Amino acid sequence: MNNSKILEFIRRHYPILVIFALSLILCFTNYIPGTFLSGWDTLHPEFDFALNFKRIFFGVFRTEQGLGAVGAHSHMADLPRIIILYLLHFILPLHFLRYAYVFLTLVTGAIGMYFLLEKAVIKEKTISMLGAVFYLLNIGTYQTFVVPFEMFTTLYATLPFIFLFAHKFILEINHKRRNLILFCVFMFLNTPAAYAATLWYVFIVCFTIFVLSMAVLNRVSLKLPIILFSVTFLVNAYWLLPNFYFLATHSLEVQNANINKLFSEQAFLINKQFGNLPDILLLKSFYFDWTIYEGTSTFKDLTAAFSDHFKRLPVLVLGYSFAALFIVGLIFAVKSKMRESLPYALILLPSAFFLINDNFPFSGIFTFLQSNVPLFKEALRFPGDKIINIYTFIFTIFFSLSLLFLSTLLKKINFRLVHILAPIILIALTVFYMLPAFSGNFINPRMKVNLPEDYFNLFSYVKNQQTKGKIAIFPVHSPWGWIYYDFEGQKYPLFQGAGFLYFGLNSPLLDRDFDRWNIVNENYYREISYAVYRNDLSLFSNVVKKYNIAFLLIDKNVISIPNPSNVLYFNQIEKLISQSGLAAPKQTFGNIDIYKIKNQVNLVETKTKLTAVLPHAGSFYRDDAYLKYSDYISFNNISEQENYTPSIFFPYRNIINNQFKVNEKFIKIIQDKIVFDSNLPADNYTFDTFENNQLLPADLVAIQGQNTLNISFYPNIAKLDGNSLSSSISAIFTTVANQNPTIVTINQQNIFNIPALIQNVYTPIGKTYLNNSGNYIALYSDSNRLNISDPIHKINPVFTYCNNDNNSTAVSAYILNDKIQITGTDDVCVTIPIAKLIDKKLIGKHQELLLTQSFSYTGDSSVLSCIEDIQSGSCIYYPKKELKEKNFSFMFPVKTSDLDNLAIKLILTYEDNQIKMNEVSKLVFTVYSPVQQTLITSDLIRDSFTKENVFKFSKVGVPNNSAELKGSDAAKIDSLKNTCKTASSISDKKIFYTNNQKVIKYTSLSGSFCDQFAYDNLPHNQAYLVTIESKNEKGLPLSFCLLNNISKRCDIFTTLGKWGNFNKDVFLLPPSDTQGTGYNISLENIGIKGSTAINYIKSIGFIPVPIELIQNIRTEKGTKINSYSGQIVTSQEYNPLLILITLKGETPLINLNYSYENGFKAYFLSCGNSFSCGIKSYLAPIFGKEIKQHVLVNNWSNGWILPKNMDTNQKVVVTFLPQYLEFFGFILLILNFGGLIFLNIQKR
Structure with a gap:
């Protein structure tokens, strides 16, 4: 190619070359060789393409998400991206693949914006180029890429092309079929933007406004928008139909997940503070109030480089100048009545609604939608996040129109140099405005990580195992699904985000990030963490067995921020695994240990002996039904029982919710006692005797005899309809002259002064605890001092x-x-x-x-x-x-x-x-x-209790033995000190009295006020009701952590109620470690700019309760154990959600080890050979006969009770019926593209 042709090529294509050059520079300056682009909401299907393609095609029920969950995210929408990554992996190294896709979207989006402006809006090369450069280099785009999540980067890339070909299809007379095919291609490439479907729904609302207004303003047939909407549905149906199923059946569960309850409202208020005009005009969102972990227990602003840059006056002026150009462009389009541009202006209406959100003038509407549309509240906790791509897109269009307007003014200046220099100056100013982007900050440096090879060795090891059972991951220290790693020895060692292991592990992973999608995942975490931090070998072993865990994985690269490392309990977990004898010797990969459980369980199995238990439980710390009876079945409602009467009923099984709060219908706290009452019918109930409890609260009484001192303990325990279950326990001392005891101590913990006693008169001394294993009692006198x-x-x-x-x-x-x-x-x-x-x-x-x-x-x-x-x-x-x-x-x-x-x-x-x-x-x-000492033995305690364990009663009463709160609470309650590590100067605490009662008021305009109340002598082997009386006047309620002084972990982490008047939250704190003492209540009052938090605390209390006795009260009727006979002869897994088994036995019960879901169905099937069995299995809803009795096994998995006298070698197929929605969507997708291509060829 000679010089003239090169110059001609540059002259014709200089806009693309400029855009491409700037994009490449941006990519190169934000790439660190050898690192993975990973962290935050990271996606890594490239770790195992075959595995992740399988999960795409059979993805309505997510088998990898812990115990399994219906897909809340539309994972299958990621198909086009995975195809692109798969093609790229033949020429690019593994670590660069995610970089490559993100960089590809960056370049594609800028070039797409150029084509949209040049072909449809501006229709002039230079100005279209300047608009595309701005689309590439602005704060909105920066926030899309600073912690890249592919659904946002994909939307950035495809928006210009979708709008371009929709525009051309509606307005151009020629090439309609070609434009429609290209529209479908880019709409398909856009589907990864639907990974979190709410982003796509916001997009489609804006797109609908654009298409309809374009048709109306340009007076074209509404048939054309209908065609666009139709093909849009056909292209997206493969993920859209499954998402409709999720919304109809599980959306409320996601909203009620504990992680979401803890985080969603705070996240929304952080977003709300940016709903003001200056931030909207500057394209700033909540990312500018977010922090990122920097190492050594320190956090810094996620956007620190740009925040510092924007403090410079010239940069700030430049930002507002760009905003002014946007406004000028909008006015220019409206005044000029540009019919091809006005539809974009209408999109600003929903953009403004989401950007301003719960601020004037939309506050009332937003509040109404949040209060009355549950999905709206949870899905749009970051409303600005869902609209920033579209707003940046629209902002760029009107920014470009303002340049068009200014260019008409410049044309009046007949000076060629101005026309040449103006674009160069504007590009230079745009680069200057985004200068930190070119020093590696366009993508935050902490997203560039060296992932150790150990993890890929782990993936290979698990892949080569015959079993594909569940992997339990440790540690289990955090209430969040966000995880921090420190890969020591690596150049870029820090990872923070929602995790990455499940992209490379071909077995389900019991990871906290999946708690949001299914309550049984929350239950598993609650049970396993309780077993670990109680250091209870029996509980630990039973949790492993109950959930059919196949591997135990300890990842010592995990760190705890900001807690000390000992909260991770690595040594204790290893000891529990070793003592349990459940696992084979560990395999080690660097800092990762994995243990394989010896007795593996298949995905589908038969059960032979089960107990029928009601009710099925929502939340608990330990499963007493499983501990007592091993495998059991439950029913979701009474109608499902038919003639199958449960033999065991636990009335207090659902005493807490997933935020650890006691269900109000179960308890009434009155001055001298707590009544446990769930409207029990008077019946014969079985219970475990109180002697099984570690601690017995008791009243301490002294009786002076002639030559004796009787120290008696009257257990303060549960009473059944007022009837006591125990008698007093006494220690008798012989008194000696000149040694009158003045002090008695119990178990080196409790100290009591003995008052002057009258002979043979019962004198109360105080309240204490007895250990059921033995108790040391000592008397002291001034004579031995x-x-x-x-x-x-x-x-x-x-x-x-x-x-x-x-x-x-x-x-x-x-x-x-x-x-x-x-x-x-x-x-x-x-x-x-x-x-x-x-x-x-x-x-x-x-x-x-x-x-x-x-x-x-x-x-x-x-x-x-x-x-x-x-x-x-x-x-x-x-x-x-x-x-x-x-x-x-x-x-x-x-x-x-x-x-x-x-x-x-x-x-x-x-x-x-x-x-x-x-x-x-x-x-x-x-x-x-x-002067004297004695021991009250466990035999004495045992003999004091009734030997009966079956009583007829309707209510359980427990004395209100409010724990004697020794320690720093009384001394520190008057402290006004803010104990937050980064204390806010605009937060404070005030103490005042109302009705002679002390009340604490916390006010935080912005930032936090932290307060602590120590209860250092409370023994851990006792359960408590923790009561906090509070009032929420404004803003967020108080955040509440009940810190265990031994583990340094929050045994309870939640928020207090949003009470308008003083009211009590009652939490259940179960017994934990047997030897430890001390809890610390930490309260945090969180104010967010524009959302002041004002909260009050009136009282905090700990009430000892025999919760293990209460929760084990039950009826036992009829046969406790139900026997089933059945055996699986053969099993064929066609896909993870379609399994064909052959059974023999008279009355089998089959168990599918996925979390219980109504969509799972089992069918009898008749087929002869493997081919016909395969076809009929996929069409089981048509060819099979449904097995109706679908039961809940062990409170989490699926079971089917088959009819008696079943045929020998009966074939049964188990499938997930909603999966056919995805299959049907793929058929529509193929028919759509096939039909359009056929029509286009036919026309030619």
Whole structure:
């Protein structure tokens, strides 16, 4: 090609060359060689094309999503993208494939915009080029690509072409069939935008407005829009019909998922703050108020590079200048009555509705739709996210029209250089405006990750296993489906997002991200995490068996943000697996361990012995029916039972919902007791005796005899219609002259003063707990007391900042004579090893000693004290504080066998970070040794309970034994300190009194106020009802975490109710680890700019309840175990949702190990050879006879009870009926393209 031809080529195609060059530069500057583009809402079908094609073609029920779920996302809509990736994988390396598709959409979208402008709107090359450059380089497009999700990038790429060929089909007289075929091609390429169907529905609303207004304004037949709508449906039917099924049957379940309840409202309010005119004109959305993990437990703004760039005045002026051009273009189009452009203006109406959302003037409409259309609320929690592509598209068109208008003015200037320089200057300004995009920030650098080869080795290992059973993934620490990895040793080690494993694993993955789509996935997580963090081997083993888990996968690349790493419980999980004996030796791939369960279960199996149990349960921590009876069946409603009467009924099985809140219909809390009442009919109920509980709450009573002291315990346990189930338990001591006991301790935990006693008179002392394994009781007298001399020079204290985060100044501490002076800027901990204080000769044979500490204190800090486990650094006991003016005294029971590992910790808490000095003086330590001690054995406790376990009753009453809340709550409730790591200066806390009751008010205009209430002595092996009385005046309700002091994990994480008046939320906290103590309630008041949060707290309470006894109350009638006879002879899996089996046996029960779904059907089938069996299996709804008795197995999977006296070698096919909707959609797709191509060829 000679120079003249090259110049001619450039002259004719310079717009495309400029657009292509800028796009390539953008791609190159945002690519890091060797990395994967991964994170956020990542999609990686390239990890296993065969697997993901199968999931596309049989994708109405998502078998890979935990226990299985009807597809909420339209995964099959991703078909065109996977085809493109598959073709590209022959020439490109694996790590570059996702980059390639994202870059392809970036380039295609810009070039498509050029063609739309040049062919249909502007019809002038240079201005169309400038419009396309702006479409490429603007803040709206940046937000589409900063954390790329293919449905958004695909929509960006295909919008110009879809509108172009729709425009041409409606207005051009010639080439209608060609334009219609091209329209269908790009509409098909657009289907990945329907991955989350709400994005596509918003698009189709805007497209409908465009097509109808184009036809009306240009006075063409409405037949043409009808044709476009018809082929649009035919092209999209293969994913659209299944999505209609999901919306009709499961949309409410998604809204009620706990993860969505926790996140959706907050997400919407973050989006709402950008519904103002300046942000809309600048194309800014919620991405500018989002953070991303940067490593070392720090987060930064997702758009930090651009946020800093926009702080520069020239850049901000330039942004508003672009907005002004958009407005000028809109006015120009309207005033000029441009019939080909006005339809785009009409699309601004729905765009404005979604962008402004719950702000004036659309607030009323938006609120009405959110309140009355459940799907609307959940689907559009990010309304701006769903419209930003279309708004950017429309913005570009009117930006370009303004350039057309300005060019007509420039033509009056007869100066050629101006005409040449103007486009160059505008491109330069556009590049300058988006300058950070060319330094690797167009796609956030944290999306570029080195995925270790270990994961691909893991994929290969699982793929080569014969079984395709479920994989349980650990750790199970988080309430979220968002996961953080740190691939140590990699150059780009951090991954954050919804996960990537399931794209390469050909077995179902029990991953938290799938909880949103099916409540049984939530139930599994609740059960397995409870078993792990309770460290309960029996529970753990039973959960593995119940859910037919095939592999246990421990991924030690997972990190916990912002929690400490020990919350992940890796060691405890490995120990549980080892002790269970369920798994073969592990296979290791780097930091990934995978265990294969020895006894594998097939996808379809027969069950031989099951119990019939009602009701089926929604949410629970543990499945008592399975623990007692092993496999069982349930029914969704009474009509399904027919003549099959259940033998077991658990009235309190559904006592909590999926947010851990107690169902109001089950309990009534009154002043002295809690009544469990689910309108039980008076009947004979079986229950487990209370002695099986770890802890027994009891009233402690003392009776003075002539020469004896009787310490009696009256168990405060459940009463059945008022009838007690136990008698008192007594420890009798012989009294000795001059040793009158003044103190009694229980189990080195509870301390009680013994008042002056009158002989033979019952004197209440307090409330306590007994362990059913044995209890140590000790009496103390002033006669056995020893003051430690000169303690100030023995204690050898250590001074540190309690939170270990303050490195700006050191703690300053001096011991002067009998005083300790302490200076600091944050909470200071003074640690005093107990072994330094106590002479070993004092110990003798005693199991415990009693230690008192008293001192005088001057300073501005609050004072706490505790007994610390030196090895772990954790407080294990908080004593009750006695305060008289500035004289403090604390009393500690000390276990003598642990003296070397115990310390007294003094905690001085600061309200702010100002330097303050505190002084401790007159320090006195006193040691008491017991005068008498005894043991209440487990046999004594057992003998105190009734031996009967069947009673006729209708109500269960439990004494309201509000736990004695020792610890820091009483000391810190008056604290006004914001404990958030990044405390907001426009959030505060106020305390006032109403009706003589203290009330806390939290106000957050923007940012958070965090508050904590410590209950450090509450034993973990006791269940509690946690009551919080609150009121929500405005904005988001309080976020609530009940932190376990041992695991450092939120045992409950949810939000409080949006009560307009003071009301109580009641949560169930089940017993956890057997030895631990202490909980911490963390409340967060979250204000979002424009949505102030005002909340009130009146009270917090812990009420011990025997929940394991309550939930195990049941009726047992008739035969407990139902026997079935049946065996699978052969099994043929045609696809994951179509299985043909051959059975023998008289009354089989077949079990399909997918989550229960009404769409699963089983049919008797008669066929001779493999070919006819295959055809008839696919057409089973036509050729088969349906098996009607579809039951729920183990509260999660599908079962069918077959009729008695079944034929020998009976064939049964199991299928998912809604899958045929996708098949039918593919037929329509093929017929559509085939018909159009045929008509086009025929015309030629």
